[in-house]
Amino acid sequence: MNLCSIFLVLVVLAAAMGKPVYKIAFSTGLSHDVLITRGQVLRNNNIFLNVGKAYDRHTGRFKCPQSGIYSFQVHALTQKKKSLWLELMHNNNLVVSVHAHSSDENDGASNSAILQLKKGDQVWVQSQGANSYLFGRSNEVFTSFSGYLIAPSFGDQQLIVSISWYTHANGFHTCMLYNPLCTKVYLTLSEMNLCSIFLGLVVLAAAMGKPVYQIAFSTGLSHHVSLTRGQVLRNNNIFLNVGKAYDRHTGKFKCPQSGIYSFQVHALSQDNKPLRLELMHNNNVVVNVYAYSSHDYGGASNSAILQLKKGDQVWVRSRAHTYVFGKSNQVYTSFSGYLLAPSFGDQ
Incomplete structure (x- = not known):
């Protein structure tokens, strides 16, 4: 298994055609009251996670370091008797909006989107057409902005990023490769050393061909x-x-x-x-x-x-x-x- 594992790592890296395997995710929160005016970017001060360092806390923007499919989520809470009007932006294009208002209390709202990004694209949250009054405390973080890479792409190729093993009752070993947005490729073999050889061919073939399932x-x-x-x-x-x-x-x-x-x-x-x-x-x-x-x-x-x-x-x-x-x-x-x-x- 040790030799097979080492071989598989080398195969996957080769399948990526020399490209690094990206882990990209960020999650941020707001821990103080803030007023943002029309067009102003929301800059959350709490950084819970910033794997890949693609989120800039100074600008409040996520800059895509790797083309692929990404998921983004926005949650916000108004200050008491106030309103918020936010919008999730992709480059300079509106994607989805977030609105909340209460005449006597705080009010919350959220939205999300899945986007196809290219390297260098930017995604951020800004105040829409009016002032937005956001609530926050050191121990009450209701406003957040998060995102993560679902599947990277290289040109029109999706990278196979995960390999799992299991064993059938009959003793045959099955290897399965999958990407969350790609088809699984699996083999059933009786010999582990042969499996590693075949896996190399399978992964390389999959890397050169367009995946069947991207959903x-x-x-x-x-x-x-x-x-x-x-x-x-x-x-x-x-x-x-x-x-x-x-x-x-x-x-x-x-x-x-x-x-x-x-x-x-x-x-x-x-x-x-x-x-x-x-x-x-x-x-x-x-x-x-x-x-x-x-x-x-x-x-x-x-x-x-x-x-x-x-x-x-x-x-x-x-x-x-x-x-x-x-x-x-x-x-x-x-x-x-x-x-x-x-x-x-x-x-």
Whole structure:
């Protein structure tokens, strides 16, 4: 096993064609009150994690060091009786928005997106069209901005980043290679030394060929919509649709590869109107999203991790009459998902 492990490391590095294996993730928080004016970048002072050193605490911006697919999350809380209007920016383009307001208390909101970035691209959070009053204390960190690399890419190639081993009951050894957004490649062999040789060929072949499975989507709503009970939410802005599994015409994600998937839903109601949504897996309710605020907008979110089979469908629909807010420059409602790990049969 030791020699095989050493060989596999060398093979994976060779498969990356001389490129380093990147681990990129950051997570930040705000531990004091702050007022940010229109267009000003949010600069969180608490750095929980900065693997790859791609987040600059002085500018508040993430600068992409490696092309690939990334996930970003924004959470924020207003100061008492104040408002916040934030937006997640990719270079100079609006991706999604975050709004919260309360006339008598603090109020919170969140949003997220999955983006395809190129090396040198920048992502940050800024105040949108008005002043944003953010709450923070040394022991109460409600406002955060985080992101991580889901899968790197080299040109149009996805790097195989993980290798796992298991043994069947019959004693045969099986080797499996996978990337969260790629197909698994596996071999069943009776001899470990042969396995290492074959693995070398498999990894090199996989590195030279385009992976079969790259599955991730991220969508947003840029106009008002009124939904009746059972009606599917169909977001019109498609930020990402790798694998083309999300159908913008039906609003449904159709699973092209069995595996474990992560889904996130964020929504904002229209002024003084209710919002009642539910995340559906085939015809089963998974989680619900509810928001309502008298004389104001109400925001809410939810998420789930699901085991899907090929052909399964996942979508967001209205549980009752629902009024969803959206404008071309204010994208508060989003629906995203991506493949965490594919599966083959019962493996």
